[in-house]
Amino acid sequence: MNDSTSTTPAALNALRDHINSRLIGQSQVVDQVLIAMLAGGHVLIEGVPGLGKTLLVQAMAAGIGGKFKRIQFTPDLMPGDVTGHVMFDMSQSKFVLKQGPVFTNLLLADEINRAPAKTQAALLEVMQERQVTLDGKSMKVGKPFMVLATQNPIEQEGTYALPEAELDRFILKINIDYPQAQDEVLIATRYALEAFGGDPGDTRQLIDVEAAQQQCAAIEVDDRVAEYAVELVRATRGSTLLRHGAGPRASIALLRCAKALALLNGVSFITPDDVKAMVLPVLRHRVILAPEVEIDGLGVDQVLANLLEKVDAPRS
């Protein structure tokens, strides 16, 4: 199993440990974020506030040697506040460009569903194209570039649901939950000792993200595994439990994430297990429950798990 392809797995492990040492009790979330990063996608994180999302991005930015910015989405946030403005500078009497917070490597978009659709659309466009057009000029955002958007499940009032087509742009949706009790104790004691704000921690670059992403892309995929992934995604389309199945983009995302998972595990090929492990986070925001299922109180995860049971694992 441990046929390491290069030094990347070791570096990845170091990065993972680094983040885990900062953000306690959320190792699964950390893994998934790393997977999304390796797959070159963006993530949508859903969870109550105060579970250390900022800390996660901070630690990750440090580990990859990149910059990070944070935008708090509010109902009055304008598209320009995200992408940037063109302003007239009186002293120089010419137009100057003021770059918005998207010009960074890691962008934490907090409570994205609080902003009106137009602002959301601006961000989602940047996510897709990785460039911003300001005053007719196209400008690349940082490289690597990754958006970690969060939304709050409890406060649904005063929020604008993300449009279905746009949700597809996120490669993963991660549900972040309260940490285990013992981890919570650890967190509490540690932060009681530290000064307010915490210490920035190790800022050494641990990994070259672009190299890692290339390596991830090179992971081997057997045809049967690819077929399996497609079958899983197709299973969501015919189901009566879902009003809306996942699109073709989901299969690609599923395979990319499975590759990233394999790389994270230090394996150079993907197995059906990798695919299956990534199904929930990849698909859960791409399907919509049928209304009667919703009334019955079933969650997306339960329904998806149900559907997985119906798909045969690949044949040899």
Next chain:
Amino acid sequence: MKQHSFVQQHGPTWQRIEDSLAKPAQADNSKVLAEHYLLLCQHLAIAKERLYDAALVERLNNLVLALYRELYRYRSETRLNFYAFFKRDFPLAIYRHRYYVLLAFLVFVMPGLIAGAWTYFDEEAVYSILDAPEVRQVERMYDPDARKLGREREADTDIFMFGFYIKNNISVAFRCFAGGMLVGIGTLLVLFFNGLFIGSIAGHLTRLEYVDTFYPFVVGHGSFELTAIVFSGAAGLRLGFAIINPGQFSRLDSLRQAGRDVVPMLYGIVLMLVIAAFLEAFWSSSTSLSIEIKYAVGALLWVLVLLYSFSGRRYESR
């Protein structure tokens, strides 16, 4: 569209639906019903939106209401799934209310044990709990000498006793449940006093050495009856506790939730008590069976009832 043409256009349809609703429900017309329902919902919405005449809106409203009720009759639980109920729902409900069951058990059994011990060791004690005529009647019922003289009880008396037990014992259990609405106090009282009476009678009869008539009689149906009384006490306590401590719900919502939660227990309790009455009338009273058989069957029933009642845990995680 003006109201007049609206009525002209759809009036006949409404009339037809009203007529079909007046007739007794056909077997499975849920599909037709659903279509009618959707149609009428739309008409009602139109009528309200366009502020049509109040009488028209009321008529449509009542029609939609009737259709809605008819439509949801099909999901009604009158089609009880017996298998799933016995296998899972009832034991699961008991498991979920295990702390209430424990409390009800203690409130029922502790006074019983104490009163039993007291009456066993103290000849006079029974009279401070029960009236003298009651004591005499109980003594007469279980007097071994009287038994030997008498013949096997007549069949019609058995049926009378069956009715008698159904009427009295199930009513006790129901009252025990209903007492929960008095913030649980009613339930506690019913449990406490029933425990006290049963305990003192048992103690008293044991002291009189009526052992061979009393215990074989009660051991069989007791398994169902006593357990059911404890369960109904638990259901009542659940209601009471929902009122006392509604948690993050409003008191009313908490009570309503509790009411819905205990429904499976109520079904189960009724069935257990009917079985108990049946056993009590036709099995326990039989004198022709040997005492050993009665003990053996009684023990078997106890084991079965307890094993079954506490088998709910494994369904919890689902």
Next chain:
Amino acid sequence: MLDTRYRVEIPGGINLDAQVVGPIPRFFAFAIDLAFRGVIVFVLSMASIPFGAFGLGGGFFLIFLFAIEWLYPVLFEVFWRGQTPGKKALGISVINDDLTPVTLGTSLVRNLLRTVDFLPLFYLAGLITMLSNRRFQRLGDLAAGTLVISVGESNRPAPQRDLVPLAPSTPLLRTEQSSIIDFLQRSQQLSEPRQRELASILEGITHEKDDNGVLQLQRLGAWFLGLR
């Protein structure tokens, strides 16, 4: 605004109204049921005496007594669209508070808890609880989440007379139009002086007085109603 209306939003996005029913009609419904049950019990007791008061007949009599005491309302409510005979006579019905039909479970809870509503004597507790909430729910109703609504016949709009419709000279709001329609449809129930009085309020619109004003309003109503 005080009203006996109970409103629930049902699937389909529609607000459905039901009229809750208070203690007086329910008293009569209960009285009818009580009489009905009394007759049944009497007939049964008569029928069972020949079979032995303490034997066969007595046994079955007790079982029926039990069933009538506890199950009579439950069975009727579940299998007869929420109505016992008494409720049927009064045009009222038991229903879950989301306006779905009562189920065995809710009906059982509701009726077993009669025992507490009965306390301390003849449903005093039930009466007090009924009067302490807007939906007239007694304790059993509260626990089961049920309520009693009226399912009586609805009013039908009155038949229209022959009128020449008249187009309004000024635009009117929807609510105003519907009140004029109401006027048209209910004018048969109103006395003529009252009709004139009402019409005089709208002199600014009809520009007519007295009987002509009334007629004018009715013609407007016919127009709004869509009579052509």
Next chain:
Amino acid sequence: MNLDKLQINACIRSGWQSVDLGFLMARAWFRPLYFAGLLAMLPLSAVLLLVFWKSPFWALAIIWWLKPFWERLPLFIASRKLFDEEAGAWSSFRSFPLKDILPWLLWRRFSVQRAFDNPVTVLEDLRGGQRRQRLRVLHGKYSDVALGNQFVCFCFELLVCFGIALMIDFFTPESLGLEVYDKFDDLTLLGEWMFTLSGFMAMSLTMPFHCMAGFALYLNRRIELEAWDIEISFRSLANRKRASESQAAGLLASLMLAVIVCLAVPGSADAAIDHDRDSAAGLIEEVLQSEDFGQERTLRKWRFKDWSEEVDEEAFPEWLIEFLEWWEENVDWSTDFSGTAFLLKIVLVILFLGLVTYLLIRYRGPLSRLGSGRPREKAPAVLFGLDVTPQSLPPDVPAQVMRLWDEGGYREALSLLYRASLSRLIDKYEIAFRASHTEAECAALVKARGIESLSDYFWQLTAVWRQLAYGHRVPAGEIIQDLCQGWTTELSDESK
């Protein structure tokens, strides 16, 4: 009277619904109504109770008789509350209406629709013939409901009275030595006082409900006859028109309207409902002249049915009569039931046993699985597209595997070994693999069996298999030999 501020939803209701609305009104304004009633009752009642202190029942009877008098104040206050006007109990008390009280306390005391009729006297202040005519219009409908209201409220009054008495009795400590009954089971003076006080309380508590139910019925009838709801919307329409015609004129109009409203609400009770009482008399006169009112009457009478044609000879089927005759002849009704009873007992027992048997048969499938815990599923024949039935395996698996391997069919060899392992695991350890399980999940299931060497072996096999199948890496021959060796010890027939 300002209909815009009407506090109830003015729409047409049925009689029972209006009575219910009345109860809601009493609920909403309970405090002012209750205290108003109490305020009216207390002074005179106190005097009466003092006078008749030795036989308080007399006082109670008089207080009860004076009910029409007490009811006026709550009704008056309710008529103000109805239009959201404040009416202090004291100020209303001062202008307390005494009009036309004598008939109400004498012959009209026997009226069974008092609450329904009261507003005509108290609020409209009609007397004599006018009143009679007015009542005839009102009574055109709902007199049955009014009667029902009177009756039920009387029952409620009794109920509350006895309830309170019971509570007093229940919560009085016995140590006080207060005896309610004497030794002949008659009430003592103390007992009489207890019942008098609870009767008084019951009266004051139920009065608002009774009055309001009647009042609501009255209102409903008037809404029906006078279309208040239409008047409300007509007025707002007229206001809007006026306002839109000219701002200045609108202001003036609303000022005038305010003046009119102020004038229309004088402080005296008689104008609470009917602002133009003078015209009302003439109005009613006219109403009664009109065709639609007053004259129509439906009378119903009981009469004896004509029995002669009604007897139906065919009511009982022939066989039933025969059966009953047979029964009568053969069974001694008066003495012997044991035979029948025994028969019935047998029938009951058989029914019970039959039910049990039916249930057993009906659910035999699920029941047969009860013992084994979770339902056992049929072992799959094909897993991952591999045939895993025992019959499909060669007799000597390791040998076959090695032969295939040596021939260069690496994939076939390992596939056979993996397949054979699954087949043996299904067969021997009854592990319930499903078609949707991936390799790692299968391995986890094996691990859950708790046999360490077996799970180690299977995990190793899975890893090698995955590398070959998905990673396309051919393992060394020794590994295959080890695996074959392991298969023999862990999974073949000879293994433990």
